[in-house]
Amino acid sequence: MMKLDFSGLESASSHFHGVDSELVEGLSRAPSFEIPNTTNFDGFQKEAIQMVKPAKGTTTLAFIFKEGVMVAADSRASMGGYISSQSVKKIIEINPYMLGTMAGGAADCQFWHRNLGIKALKKECEIEYINFLTYPMGEEFIGISHMFRCRLHELANRRRISVTGASKLLANILYSYRGMGLVGTVLPYYVDSEGGRLKGNRFSVGSGSPYAYGVLDSGYHYDMSVEEAAELARRAIYQATFRDGASGGVASVYHVGPNGWKKLSGDDVGELYYKYNPITPRMVEQEMAEAAEP
Amino acid sequence: MTKHQANWSPYDNNGGSCVAIAGADYCVIAADTRMSTGYNILTRDYSKITKLADKCVMASSGFQADVKALQKLLAARHLIYQHQHNKQMGCPAMAQLLSNTLYYKRFFPYYSFNVLGGLDNEGKGCVYTYDAVGSYERVGYSSQGSGSTLIIPFLDNQLKSPSPLLLPVQDAITPLSESEAVDLVKTVFASATERDIYTGDKLEIVVLNAEGIQREFMDLRKD
Numbered sequence: 001m002m003k004l005d006f007s008g009l010e011s012a013s014s015h016f017h018g019v020d021s022e023l024v025e026g027l028s029r030a031p032s033f034e035i036p037n038t039t040n041f042d043g044f045q046k047e048a049i050q051m052v053k054p055a056k057g058t059t060t061l062a063f064i065f066k067e068g069v070m071v072a073a074d075s076r077a078s079m080g081g082y083i084s085s086q087s088v089k090k091i092i093e094i095n096p097y098m099l100g101t102m103a104g105g106a107a108d109c110q111f112w113h114r115n116l117g118i119k120a121l122k123k124e125c126e127i128e129y130i131n132f133l134t135y136p137m138g139e140e141f142i143g144i145s146h147m148f149r150c151r152l153h154e155l156a157n158r159r160r161i162s163v164t165g166a167s168k169l170l171a172n173i174l175y176s177y178r179g180m181g182l183v184g185t186v187l188p189y190y191v192d193s194e195g196g197r198l199k200g201n202r203f204s205v206g207s208g209s210p211y212a213y214g215v216l217d218s219g220y221h222y223d224m225s226v227e228e229a230a231e232l233a234r235r236a237i238y239q240a241t242f243r244d245g246a247s248g249g250v251a252s253v254y255h256v257g258p259n260g261w262k263k264l265s266g267d268d269v270g271e272l273y274y275k276y277n278p279i280t281p282r283m284v285e286q287e288m289a290e291a292a293e294p
Numbered sequence: 295m296t297k298h299q300a301n302w303s304p305y306d307n308n309g310g311s312c313v314a315i316a317g318a319d320y321c322v323i324a325a326d327t328r329m330s331t332g333y334n335i336l337t338r339d340y341s342k343i344t345k346l347a348d349k350c351v352m353a354s355s356g357f358q359a360d361v362k363a364l365q366k367l368l369a370a371r372h373l374i375y376q377h378q379h380n381k382q383m384g385c386p387a388m389a390q391l392l393s394n395t396l397y398y399k400r401f402f403p404y405y406s407f408n409v410l411g412g413l414d415n416e417g418k419g420c421v422y423t424y425d426a427v428g429s430y431e432r433v434g435y436s437s438q439g440s441g442s443t444l445i446i447p448f449l450d451n452q453l454k455s456p457s458p459l460l461l462p463v464q465d466a467i468t469p470l471s472e473s474e475a476v477d478l479v480k481t482v483f484a485s486a487t488e489r490d491i492y493t494g495d496k497l498e499i500v501v502l503n504a505e506g507i508q509r510e511f512m513d514l515r516k517d
Contacts, residue, residue, distance in 0.1 A: 036402040039298045045401065075459050077429075082443060085423075085431060087457040106429035111397040114390075250459040266461035 057246025059208030059237055060090055060101045061216060064201050066223045069256040071099055072233035074208065074241050074269070075249030077106055086249040099254055099261050101205075171197045208240030208247035215239045226255055230264045238276065241269040305357050305405045306331055309492025310342055311441030312353035313479055314411035315453070316419030316434050320472045320503040323411040324479045325353040325439075326487070326514060328495040338495040338516065345507065347372055350385040350412035351500055352392070355439030356426070357405035364404050367395055385412035389422040389430060396428030403427050407438035412502055419502075432458070441486035441493040448482055472501065480512055487514045 038044045060073040073090035076083060092100040092109065100109070153165065202220055204212040215236040224232065230253050237251040251272065253264045312325040325342040328335060343353045344365045352368075354361040371391060375383050383391070389410050396404055403426050410422040410430075423436035434455040437445040456464035470478065479499060487494045497512040 033398060033400055034402050036304070038300065040300075044300075075457065079425075084425065085433075087433070087459055088431065089459065107393075107397055107400070107425060107427035110393070110429050111400075250457045252459055252461075263461060266457075266459045268457065268460065 058206035059240035059247040061204035208244035211240040212236040310355040311439035314421040321411040321419035360404040393428040441490040
């Protein structure tokens, strides 16, 4: 039976500071998730998901280079074949030093990133922690339990956890969800729930990731400048949106440096097409001249 | 061990469509009044729109029993808020409350597709659109429900506003006037009624502006 880690929800109840405690007693109980009364939990979830079809399908990427970390994502949310939104925020600003990216269930990511921000682990957890998770259910629980364990390590050992350590913690957490196809990154590591843990400079997650990898891998150098890196990230997302139907909208690019993150650009990929494939007037005139000849 | 097959589903879909459009100083929220189950019409006169706060109105389609439960919960939370803070809840606050309320039923969702409309703290129109488990986004216009796939492309064509993700930031508010927006809503529902069997009977339009809340009705095809 899958064990879901709800420890992240506990302290939400302490936020109630109403004078009349009886009034809020019912609500100050730690919010718990009702489980449907069925013998087949997974089957029910599958049916429920089929019915409500949470939005997913995406391209996100991040890479490390000399000047820090570059993070980019598209903004399309699809429900089956229907585009439910072209303006979803997939890069979530947790606090001035932390970005979260999302792939998978939009509601899961939004809810838990909101909680992550409220916990305000702030500057203490400046691991350049960027979390990609790609399964439609439950993955954000992992994100928050991972954050807590990193913080516990800090408190117990009186120094920040190393990136290697953080990635190992995440790999161990993901192992209890093995078989569910979960993926995460704590740069420069990539971890998944099959037990994979890879070290690398660049990762891309989502349905458009193969296309993004093509561009990213061919253009990557460690000693790029910030502008070059931003252009590489933007181009990679653009190419992914061009070929992948589930990705599109606006390509956002963020840079994470020693002083925190900064949003570098947000471009509509439809407009980017004409920037990368300008219409050459000369050819058109030539065609018109040729057509005019009898 | 033989697998236990469910012989009963806790959900049903009562159909219907809702629309909301945000303007510079107003917000229009509309929904049809037909409630159906399968091919049967249960009633032609059911309101899918509810006032959550002075400046915040919600329209929901989907399973109306879940919608009703959701509305009761939000009304209760709003009452507590008023007792604690001695003021009405603002629309952005209510929007986040709705998102959290939906997410707490993540493993047994409310089958409710919501659209929240109102005036934000500066008096500008705001519309928030949701999925069934609580992911939400502030937009200039939105539609949910059985007719939404027919309505949204038309609204995109008429009202397409720049994405809030673009840099430099551009405003998402519709340039239409209040009466133009109401006319657009009437047109949109008349078209949706033609092609969606679950949408029709009557249209309820609620307009929120500085003067308060006004409600009007328009007849739609009853077939």
